[in-house]
Amino acid sequence: MKTATLPPIRVEPKFREEMESVLVAGETLSSFIEGAARREAHYRKVHGEFLARGRASLANARETGKTIPAQTAIAELDKIIDAKFGTGSARKRESN
Structure with a gap:
């Protein structure tokens, strides 16, 4: 598969020096910029999917009138966090 080139961008010399x-050792400015672009593209994709799920959930709640109280949702999230990171992790994080 052939590679493609991203458009060149102009930046102030000071910003280039900062980048x-x-x-890190062995890293090029090109690989740094490519990595940043990949992460941002991934973030935007995941964020868009997250928003779509939220909108669908809101539409469903409006349509059915069925909702979950916030405290119930938070308690369920705490259970998931505790299962992954250990008992009481969610509450410990909150108190820090």
Whole structure:
């Protein structure tokens, strides 16, 4: 598969120096920018999907009139967090 080139971007010299100053050993500015673009594209995709699920859930709640009290939802999320990170983790995080 052939590769493609991203459009060049113009930045102030100071900003370029800042980006170059945070590169790790063996990393190029091009790979840094590509990684940042990939992460942002992934974030936007996941964020869009999250919003779509939220809108669908809201539409369903409006249509059916069935909702879950906030405290119930939070308690369920706490259970998920506790199952993943250990008993009481959610409450410990909250108190910090």
